[in-house]
Amino acid sequence: DEYKKLVSRGEDMEFVRYDVKDGSDGSQTFRYAIRYKTPDDGVRYYAISGSYNAATKTYISAAGTVGSTENGVEAQIEAALDSLKLK
16 A cells, blocks of 8 residues: 555556565565556656565665557566566
8 A cells, every 4th residue: 555655646547557465574575557547747657566675674676667658668668577587
């Protein structure tokens, strides 16, 4: 819910994917994507993937945004995030 509040723009958004997994030690992995219907800032699609390591208190993540309405651009962002390997 923390992430949803952080990226919320009210009724103008739709979560395309939301996958957050909490570890027993407070660590977390996350991946979500949001489509904005009528963005004021031009960002139509926002996707992020990453993890938080509670032991070292460090985050690693990658994000992508799309302003274009062209077909296939969202898939390019998703492919780039798929290439991020978390260890």
